[in-house]
Amino acid sequence: MRDWRFWFAEQRGTLLAVAIFVVMFAVYIVNHPAIANNGFTVATLSNVGQTAANKGVLLAFVAMAQALVVITAGIDLSVGMTFTLTNCLASWIVVGDPLSTALGVVGVLAAGALCGAINGAIVIFGRLQPIVTTIATGAIYYGVALLLRPFPGGSVNGDLADLLTGKVFDVFPASLIVLALVVLVVWVPFSRSVTGRAAYAVGSSEVAAYMSGVPVRRAKFVAYTLAGLLASIGGLFLTFFTYTGEAALASGNTYTLFSIAAVVLGGVSLFGGRGSAIGAIFGALAFRTIGDLLFVFNLDPLWQPLFQGVVLMIAVSLGAFGLFRVRNRLEWFG
Amino acid sequence: MSETAHEGSGWTSRLPPFIRRMDPAVVTAFACIVVLLLLGSLYSRNFLSLEYLLQQLKVASFLGVIATGMMLVILIGQIDLSVPWVVTTGAMMASFASSFGTAGVILGIPFGILCGVLLGLLNGLGVAYLRIPSMIITLATNAVAQGLMVVYSGGFSPKDTASAPMRYLATGFLIPGLPNAVIVWAIIGALAVFLLARTTFGRSIYGIGNRERAAYLSGINTRRIVMTTFAISGGLAAVGGILLAGYASKAAQSMGDAYLLPSIAAVVLGGTSILGGRGTYLGTVAGVILITLLQSILSVMQMPEAGRQIVYGVVIVAMMLLYGRERLVRQ
Numbered sequence: 146m147r148d149w150r151f152w153f154a155e156q157r158g159t160l161l162a163v164a165i166f167v168v169m170f171a172v173y174i175v176n177h178p179a180i181a182n183n184g185f186t187v188a189t190l191s192n193v194g195q196t197a198a199n200k201g202v203l204l205a206f207v208a209m210a211q212a213l214v215v216i217t218a219g220i221d222l223s224v225g226m227t228f229t230l231t232n233c234l235a236s237w238i239v240v241g242d243p244l245s246t247a248l249g250v251v252g253v254l255a256a257g258a259l260c261g262a263i264n265g266a267i268v269i270f271g272r273l274q275p276i277v278t279t280i281a282t283g284a285i286y287y288g289v290a291l292l293l294r295p296f297p298g299g300s301v302n303g304d305l306a307d308l309l310t311g312k313v314f315d316v317f318p319a320s321l322i323v324l325a326l327v328v329l330v331v332w333v334p335f336s337r338s339v340t341g342r343a344a345y346a347v348g349s350s351e352v353a354a355y356m357s358g359v360p361v362r363r364a365k366f367v368a369y370t371l372a373g374l375l376a377s378i379g380g381l382f383l384t385f386f387t388y389t390g391e392a393a394l395a396s397g398n399t400y401t402l403f404s405i406a407a408v409v410l411g412g413v414s415l416f417g418g419r420g421s422a423i424g425a426i427f428g429a430l431a432f433r434t435i436g437d438l439l440f441v442f443n444l445d446p447l448w449q450p451l452f453q454g455v456v457l458m459i460a461v462s463l464g465a466f467g468l469f470r471v472r473n474r475l476e477w478f479g
Numbered sequence: 480m481s482e483t484a485h486e487g488s489g490w491t492s493r494l495p496p497f498i499r500r501m502d503p504a505v506v507t508a509f510a511c512i513v514v515l516l517l518l519g520s521l522y523s524r525n526f527l528s529l530e531y532l533l534q535q536l537k538v539a540s541f542l543g544v545i546a547t548g549m550m551l552v553i554l555i556g557q558i559d560l561s562v563p564w565v566v567t568t569g570a571m572m573a574s575f576a577s578s579f580g581t582a583g584v585i586l587g588i589p590f591g592i593l594c595g596v597l598l599g600l601l602n603g604l605g606v607a608y609l610r611i612p613s614m615i616i617t618l619a620t621n622a623v624a625q626g627l628m629v630v631y632s633g634g635f636s637p638k639d640t641a642s643a644p645m646r647y648l649a650t651g652f653l654i655p656g657l658p659n660a661v662i663v664w665a666i667i668g669a670l671a672v673f674l675l676a677r678t679t680f681g682r683s684i685y686g687i688g689n690r691e692r693a694a695y696l697s698g699i700n701t702r703r704i705v706m707t708t709f710a711i712s713g714g715l716a717a718v719g720g721i722l723l724a725g726y727a728s729k730a731a732q733s734m735g736d737a738y739l740l741p742s743i744a745a746v747v748l749g750g751t752s753i754l755g756g757r758g759t760y761l762g763t764v765a766g767v768i769l770i771t772l773l774q775s776i777l778s779v780m781q782m783p784e785a786g787r788q789i790v791y792g793v794v795i796v797a798m799m800l801l802y803g804r805e806r807l808v809r810q
Contacts, residue, residue, distance in 0.1 A: 267796060272804040274753045280740050281795035288788030295785070395736070402618055415612040447633040451626025458619040465609035477610055478692040
């Protein structure tokens with residue numbers, strides 16, 4: 146009984162994110178024009194699901210990346226640029242026969258991990274604040290992306306792209322399966338390892354973690370590197386969806402900002418040490434669904450940014466209810 | 480452990496006192512400006528001409544006004560990510576009001592600033608009273624401002640041409656030779672220096688930035704000050720937008736995007752700690768000029784955008800490594 150309560154307390158943010166997503170997605174599905182016209186058939190549901198999943202997983206990967214860094218009480222403002230850079234890189238090297246495509250995928254992932262590792266190295270050994278570091282490295286990564294793709298273009302291995310963005314057995318979106326695989330291969334081992342626990346400890350209090358002999362540097366370095374890796378998986382998927390690479394400043398910045406929003410919706414504390422990448426994924430999916438809700442209600446798309454903004458503002462203000470539980474005013478100051 | 484802040488006391492003790500008292504970050508930033516100008520003058524003699532320098536100051540004043548607000552917010556240990564669309568809102572609303580006859584033209588600029596202040600108040604309410612992390616509430620405000628402006632400019636044909644007073648404010652010459660935008664920045668800068676150094680409000684800002692809890696326990700109404708600071712930042716972002724619109728003679732949707740990261744970079748390059756509580760306005764001035772000059776010199780050298788971005792990022796990292804390092808955890 147007690148174990149169950151501890152688990153619930155630890156996962157509250159994640160569960161809330163799941164709940165928000167389920168409610169939003171239910172509203173979305175029920176009102177979707179394709180379903181209103183055809184009824185609840187497997188084919189329509191899987192079509193709607195595929196479109197929604199393909200849009201959602203991009204942000205989900207970037208949000209996962211952001212979550213890893215935020216857990217260590219850092220922030221990665223270069224995550225959108227890593228995403229853009231790897232998109233441009235993938236449009237060059239993920240082409241040709243299966244072997245060179247595979248090598249290309251490895252190359253893209255390595256490039257992403259390298260971007261993350263550079264951030265981590267500067268934050269750890271340069272002792273700069275993460276926010277400043279990643280603003281600067283973000284500019285660098287965007288510059289490299291522009292070098293690779295001064296103009297939108299390039300191509301990608303079409304078979305692989307169709308396989309990963311299509312449907313498994315004509316029913317289930319393949320991108321969701323890849324997302325689940327990435328969670329199993331990257332997040333689950335990380336969060337259960339000593340390094341992962343150390344990342345949480347560093348996020349709670351770096352000094353206390355250091356005093357307790359926790360591997361502070363390794364935890365931070367691994368978190369930043371994995372963040373770069375996850376962002377590059379997102380970049381890879383963007384290439385699979387669009388078949389091109391584009392060094393778009395606006396899109397990179399949008400993904401960075403949305404990833405922060407998704408992480409917060411997903412119950413990851415920006416002060417560090419609390420939350421999970423799973424929560425961030427559901428935060429991202431919920432955030433995307435919010436953006437698409439207006440579409441199903443058939444309103445003027447002009448209102449979409451305002452609607453998204455207002456919903457975001459309400460969602461983040463909900464956190465203020467915690468203030469009612471404050472018994473001592475000093476708790477205001479965290 | 481405080482020695483790290485005053486390292487190398489051996490040779491600095493021989494310097495004149497006014498230099499010794501200066502923040503090493505500010506000195507480094509100004510030194511870099513001089514180096515940049517000298518490097519530029521090797522490339523072309525025009526870099527040292529008064530005309531070019533005044534032109535750069537004019538371009539810098541837009542960033543300078545916006546960075547002033549950003550600096551105040553960073554000093555209290557928060558951050559304002561709503562700058563892009565508050566800048567745009569200020570510019571668009573000022574142009575909008577100017578379409579209503581003479582009264583509108585007169586009240587256009589105050590109205591634009593008022594809109595910025597209101598958005599800033601929204602940020603401030605969220606941060607100070609609802610205790611939402613500034614990074615996320617300002618992001619939400621940015622999204623709301625963007626939504627409002629998209630609806631405004633898409634719903635009916637927007638009046639986006641800058642009015643005559645706005646153009647005069649940005650490009651006119653009240654004092655021959657000195658662009659008005661520079662004068663606006665100088666006035667705002669002087670007010671900021673006065674505010675920070677000579678008023679209770681300013682000292683409270685530093686206090687809150689160091690430790691809000693301690694400031695609260697010393698009887699400072701920290702919540703009101705945090706909220707006011709965000710409102711000022713919003714207002715200044717709107718002023719920046721109005722100047723920009725006057726300079727370009729129209730307000731455009733994405734005009735503010737290019738000012739978020741440079742304004743943060745300018746503040747931290749000027750030696751203000753991103754954690755708050757430490758920094759001087761002179762440093763921010765140095766940071767703003769440094770960034771403007773860097774961008775200008777790279778574009779005069781016809782470096783492609785890609786190279787400019789890379790150099791820009793490398794310079795920020797390199798300069799921060801010179802003087803912006805945190806203390807070791809074990810200290």
